[in-house]
Amino acid sequence: MVEVAATRRSQPERREEMRRRLVAATLDALADHGHAGASLSVILDKAGVSRGAWAHHFDTKAEMLALAAEGLLREAVASAGTLSPAILPPGDGPAALGALLEQAWARFYEGRHRDLLFEVALAARTDAELKQRLAPIFSDFITAVGQSWGLALRPRPGAGAALADLMVLTVYMLRGMAMQELAAGPSPDHARLRALWAGLLAAQISC
Amino acid sequence: MVEVAATRRSQPERREEMRRRLVAATLDALADHGHAGASLSVILDKAGVSRGAWAHHFDTKAEMLALAAEGLLREAVASAGTLSPAILPPGDGPAALGALLEQAWARFYEGRHRDLLFEVALAARTDAELKQRLAPIFSDFITAVGQSWGLALRPRPGAGAALADLMVLTVYMLRGMAMQELAAGPSPDHARLRALWAGLLAAQISC
């Protein structure tokens, strides 16, 4: 009889991995079924975790959801801070700005990440506790975009708009476009519209 | 004993009014509690309608929700078509465009209407049947904005961007801003940012 060596793990290891699995499964359930469909049973199935084990690590579903949402948004804030400087090709304005837009689009406003962002924002709307925890992170995201994307950019001499403001407007536009794709499906026009936006920005920004 | 004269109503009247009440209550519940919290019981409480009466008029909650969402969006499409021409003050560009933006903002992207728009869009994401019914209306909205807002506007001679595209970008920007307010609360910067965008538009558009 072969005895499979039960991988012995310390309790901190166990605890951390279990909580990580549960939080990940919460986001998976949110992405797959939306806030309304992400029941505890669905989440636990995805995590492969029993109800009893779950209860040992979290008091309520709301607490677990809040933790998952906070993690998602904090990562987005951190990611926003590292977006622009590295990827901007030097020289020609519209193309470089276009590349920045495409990076932001792909990172935040397509696919699963976009879906989660919207699900979490909407969930917070009607849940005071969740809203209180998430609202400041949403604000941080905009602040991060405004402050850090401008690092590799310079306003053109005669430009009437501050760099930070232009970057915030850009993010808002991408978000609205993302919502359109979420609701109506992807549109072939959108890549062209992003390039058009980059061109308008280039009149204000040099890089 | 006073006999209150029971207001006699025809069956078509009854039917129509009951369905109208139920659809209105569905939107109220959606606005107040979100998709996840808008249970049939909540909706029926708001409507003041019994379960039996409801069942006589709708087969499923999903069907009623779809009808409510369709109505909401079709009204928005119609409203988008009548937005610009009447309200634009003639003459000076940035101010007129600013007024257009503020109109659009107030009509679509503030308060209850904004909340419902987002709730409905997100609900459709994970509900294939609902998505199939709503997606074309979301597309119609963008088409309507692109086509009709340009009626009172003219591109400036040297402008590189089509009017319709600029209007669509504008709506996307407003939407993204709306989502920020939904998630993080209203921001005093946003009115300024809208005016800033109106100024940038004025470089491309004369009116």
Next chain:
DNA sequence: GTAAAAACAAACCAATCAGTCTGTTTTATA
């Protein structure tokens, strides 16, 4: 090695979910 604590499993619970069933009231038809 042994006792305590942490981790885990699964049966269980009251409340609520969407939807149905049965019977009553109101309107329409003849």
Next chain:
DNA sequence: TATAAAACAGACTGATTGGTTTGTTTTTAC
């Protein structure tokens, strides 16, 4: 005015919800 049909009310149903309870396995501390 009698009969049928539509409108309505409220009790009821099985499934599912978030959460609890009881008992077992694994890790830790002595």
